[in-house]
Amino acid sequence: MTFTHQSLLFARDQRFRSVVGKRLEAAVASGRPAVLAVAPHRAALLLGSLPPQVTRSIEVMDRSTLYDAPGRMLAALHRTALTHAPARVTVVAEPPPVRGPAPAAQEWQRLEAVLATALEETALDLLCVHDTRGMAPGDLAAVHATHPVLVGEHGAVANHAYLGTAAHAQRPAVPEPLPATGPVHRAEIGQSLPRLRRDLTDLGAALKLPPTQIDGLVVAVNELAANVLEHGAGKGGVALWRSRDRWLCEVFDEAGLLTDPLAGYRPADGVRTRGYGLWITRQTCDYVEICGDTDGTLVRLHFLDRAADPPRAVERLTP
Numbered sequence: 001m002t003f004t005h006q007s008l009l010f011a012r013d014q015r016f017r018s019v020v021g022k023r024l025e026a027a028v029a030s031g032r033p034a035v036l037a038v039a040p041h042r043a044a045l046l047l048g049s050l051p052p053q054v055t056r057s058i059e060v061m062d063r064s065t066l067y068d069a070p071g072r073m074l075a076a077l078h079r080t081a082l083t084h085a086p087a088r089v090t091v092v093a094e095p096p097p098v099r100g101p102a103p104a105a106q107e108w109q110r111l112e113a114v115l116a117t118a119l120e121e122t123a124l125d126l127l128c129v130h131d132t133r134g135m136a137p138g139d140l141a142a143v144h145a146t147h148p149v150l151v152g153e154h155g156a157v158a159n160h161a162y163l164g165t166a167a168h169a170q171r172p173a174v175p176e177p178l179p180a181t182g183p184v185h186r187a188e189i190g191q192s193l194p195r196l197r198r199d200l201t202d203l204g205a206a207l208k209l210p211p212t213q214i215d216g217l218v219v220a221v222n223e224l225a226a227n228v229l230e231h232g233a234g235k236g237g238v239a240l241w242r243s244r245d246r247w248l249c250e251v252f253d254e255a256g257l258l259t260d261p262l263a264g265y266r267p268a269d270g271v272r273t274r275g276y277g278l279w280i281t282r283q284t285c286d287y288v289e290i291c292g293d294t295d296g297t298l299v300r301l302h303f304l305d306r307a308a309d310p311p312r313a314v315e316r317l318t319p
Contacts, residue, residue, distance in 0.1 A: 071282025
């Protein structure tokens with residue numbers, strides 16, 4: 001039931017159609033579920049070249065939905081495997097270009113690197129396809145660093161440039177600066193989590209955040225604050241502000257015991273009591289950064305703002 005993670009690098013559409021078409025046909029012929037999540041024009045070309053009986057058996061998934069956020073993509077792959085269990089699932093996916101300021105590229109690379117352990121107990125074969133035409137050298141290097149197997153002209157071969165999860169397991173001391181474009185709203189983490197949830201709900205409404213983001217903010221901060229109280233220093237702080245195209249929320253724990261920047265990505269974190277909050281947090285936020293040193297742990301949550309106009313500033317949140 002071991003998970004496999006491979007990459008296909010191609011510069012010709014015929015190469016893409018040949019490799020992916022054969023893989024999907026083989027899955028369907030064996031009675032295995034097959035999922036396709038690539039750019040719409042590429043999906044149309046591929047499906048148009050396959051026999052109708054094969055096309056009808058392929059589940060076409062919206063690529064932008066699958067690659068919505070690192071934590072949510074991981075959860076989607078888990079759900080796909082569980083939905084079709086015990087059958088082995090073939091997934092062909094095309095990562096979209098990563099845009100925006102840090103930590104977008106870093107977090108997507110962390111996810112790709114950790115998939116081998118995060119999904120190791122699932123019966124799922126993931127083939128990531130990458131069109132090298134126009135790909136920047138840094139992006140190509142990232143593909144090589146995060147995929148253990150490459151599909152070459154003669155089939156799948158071990159990728160000796162693969163760095164594994166260890167290359168992404170170093171916790172940075174501080175996140176990259178993202179300047180505030182408005183007031184910073186603060187609260188202290190005390191013993192009353194219900195009060196903290198109410199204050200955050202009221203603040204999110206005052207800032208006119210979308211209801212889904214308010215819910216995500218409240219759930220994520222509640223989980224992190226509970227970890228501070230149960231496993232950390234027992235005290236810390238929350239800060240919320242707007243920066244460019246997003247809202248940022250930082251949760252600080254004075255203990256500094258959370259040292260793994262990959263925490264919450266592994267499935268074991270979703271079933272053990274310890275770490276379950278971070279599993280939830282990664283699904284409710286667009287990006288999660290874990291930083292710190294011996295003086296404390298800072299978890300920064302990113303909520304991308306898709307509204308045309310920035311929300312109005314309001315009074316400071318008080319504890």
